[in-house]
Amino acid sequence: MNFSTAAGTAAATVVLGSGISENIGSLFAYGADKIIVVDDGKLSAFNDELECNLLERLVGKYRPEIVLCAATSRGRALIPRLSSKLRAGLTADCTGLAIDPENGDLLQTRPAFGGNIMATIRSGEFRPQMATVRPKVMPTPDVMPGRTGEVIREKITATDTLNVKEIIKTVKRSEPTLNLSDAHIIAAGGRAMKGPDGFRLLERFANQIGAAVGASRAAVDNGWIAYPHQIGQTGATVQTDVYIACGISGQIQHLIGMQSCKTIIAIDIDDSTPMMNLADIAVKGDLFEIIPHLMKEIGNDKKNGAKS
Numbered sequence: 001m002n003f004s005t006a007a008g009t010a011a012a013t014v015v016l017g018s019g020i021s022e023n024i025g026s027l028f029a030y031g032a033d034k035i036i037v038v039d040d041g042k043l044s045a046f047n048d049e050l051e052c053n054l055l056e057r058l059v060g061k062y063r064p065e066i067v068l069c070a071a072t073s074r075g076r077a078l079i080p081r082l083s084s085k086l087r088a089g090l091t092a093d094c095t096g097l098a099i100d101p102e103n104g105d106l107l108q109t110r111p112a113f114g115g116n117i118m119a120t121i122r123s124g125e126f127r128p129q130m131a132t133v134r135p136k137v138m139p140t141p142d143v144m145p146g147r148t149g150e151v152i153r154e155k156i157t158a159t160d161t162l163n164v165k166e167i168i169k170t171v172k173r174s175e176p177t178l179n180l181s182d183a184h185i186i187a188a189g190g191r192a193m194k195g196p197d198g199f200r201l202l203e204r205f206a207n208q209i210g211a212a213v214g215a216s217r218a219a220v221d222n223g224w225i226a227y228p229h230q231i232g233q234t235g236a237t238v239q240t241d242v243y244i245a246c247g248i249s250g251q252i253q254h255l256i257g258m259q260s261c262k263t264i265i266a267i268d269i270d271d272s273t274p275m276m277n278l279a280d281i282a283v284k285g286d287l288f289e290i291i292p293h294l295m296k297e298i299g300n301d302k303k304n305g306a307k308s
Helices: 024-030 048-062 073-086 196-209 217-221 274-278 287-307
Strands: 012-017 034-039 066-070 090-094 096-099 106-112 117-121 129-133 150-153 185-189 212-215 242-246 263-268 281-284
Touching: 012 024, 012 048, 024 034, 034 048, 048 073, 066 073, 073 090, 073 129, 090 106, 106 129, 185 196, 196 212, 196 287, 212 217, 263 274, 263 287, 274 281
Parallel strands: 012 034, 034 150, 066 129, 090 129, 185 212, 185 242, 242 263, 263 281
Antiparallel strands: 096 106, 106 117
């Protein structure tokens, strides 16, 4: 929660959970002025009804100008419910935020019309202004070691727990899951991979360089690779050290999910695509010739390194 839009006023972070009190002070180093923490065993498992009631009460108490939340599966379940109870507007899946210096309105930028345009939305009359932001779409703020602030401890009240569902048991998936957001390098393929065999080549290349495999929506829709690999507006948002786009034209829906990567390398036979124009390094050519050549050169370097 941001308590005010005026320059120099406080930004607060709300932390909900169980057994979380020890490390909350580290949030000050990332820009929080106040930390409102609710540490309770009832919050050990996610319960959107309970957390919504709790946040509704905290919003009423602290009267923030702005409420922001990550556009994760948890945030997408919680914040629309909260905005409805507060009778406030909500702009979902924002890729950019700014403050209008004249009136303090939050300027919320997000894709619209299927990602074909970027719309800037404001809520001039209703408070709080609410938005969810896609993870990894903005740079991580610089850490300020030694920075401190105010810790405010709140408790769950009886009214927070009225008429909420009870979670009997939480069962975690046993099979491994793909988390593209944790990858340092991603090698991603698009329509030009031509089929599953193309992605098998990309997987071998990715294994060789220690990368995760990503994909455009076109590749996923064609059934060449599973949805957890999809990057873009309807997939994951990533912010890797290196992003290697192989045969991805770079429509805005895909760029939204990876344009904040530190170094972007594009391989494509067409050097006029948005991805080739965006890339820090653009390699023009047939990816089915370039990738095997890269793999051979990397393999030779590893052999020479082992001999030396």
